[in-house]
Amino acid sequence: AQSVTQLDSQVPVFEEAPVELRCNYSSSVSVYLFWYVQYPNQGLQLLLKYLSGSTLVKSINGFEAEFNKSQTSFHLRKPSVHISDTAEYFCAVSVDGATNKLIFGSGTLLAVQP
Amino acid sequence: EPEVTQTPSHQVTQMGQEVILRCVPISNHLYFYWYRQILGQKVEFLVSFYNNEISEKSEIFDDQFSVERPDGSNFTLKIRSTKLEDSAMYFCASSGTSGRYYEQYFGPGTRLTVT
Numbered sequence: 203a204q205s206v207t208q209l210d211s212q213v214p215v216f217e218e219a220p221v222e223l224r225c226n227y228s229s230s231v232s233v234y235l236f237w238y239v240q241y242p243n244q245g246l247q248l249l250l251k252y253l254s255g256s257t258l259v260k261s262i263n264g265f266e267a268e269f270n271k272s273q274t275s276f277h278l279r280k281p282s283v284h285i286s287d288t289a290e291y292f293c294a295v296s297v298d299g300a301t302n303k304l305i306f307g308s309g310t311l312l313a314v315q316p
Numbered sequence: 317e318p319e320v321t322q323t324p325s326h327q328v329t330q331m332g333q334e335v336i337l338r339c340v341p342i343s344n345h346l347y348f349y350w351y352r353q354i355l356g357q358k359v360e361f362l363v364s365f366y367n368n369e370i371s372e373k374s375e376i377f378d379d380q381f382s383v384e385r386p387d388g389s390n391f392t393l394k395i396r397s398t399k400l401e402d403s404a405m406y407f408c409a410s411s412g413t414s415g416r417y418y419e420q421y422f423g424p425g426t427r428l429t430v431t
Contacts, residue, residue: 236419238422244424245407245422245423245424245425246359246407246422247422248419248420248421248422251419292358292359294359301347301364301366301371301372302347302364302411302412302420303349303361303364303372304349304351304359304361304409304420305361306358306359306360307358308357308358309358309359
């Protein structure tokens, strides 16, 4: 069975500082990897995904994540955060060839302070 | 840009009552899902639906739950006899236009409060 671990429940950071949100997964088969963002009182929005190909994937708003198969990780990074990045970030995995259900981590609250 | 919609945004019901949560997936999608998020907890998979039948369901999805695609556009989740522990945010998602995997798009959610 697959599982996702987000060790940091909350990450406080000052505006314009870099940030890394950690995600590790466990799976015996190939997986697809995702980061979703949830702004206060809103639904889940896909931030970025790794399906195949280049292990470094980027979003349009400056986030990036790198798939590391040997470390079973998919950490999310941003070199300079803004107040508007304050949100809950969820890492998720899906197994190729199955029903493609998403298995989510427990989430990390990114709290950007001025 | 097409999006998944859900109604109502908030539903309050008494324990033991039946509720129906409604979703309109993206029109050309073929795979449909329900997830829930109890306050302060992770998002959990409930059920997936493809080709007019359940393709997978979780342990949470017991006999009190059912899903239906009554017409070409709606996808519903029915909870027959609600319990206090059913209070959660329920998200609908859809994906895919063919057998190849596509990412899932989520609706804004329905907050269900059982009193």
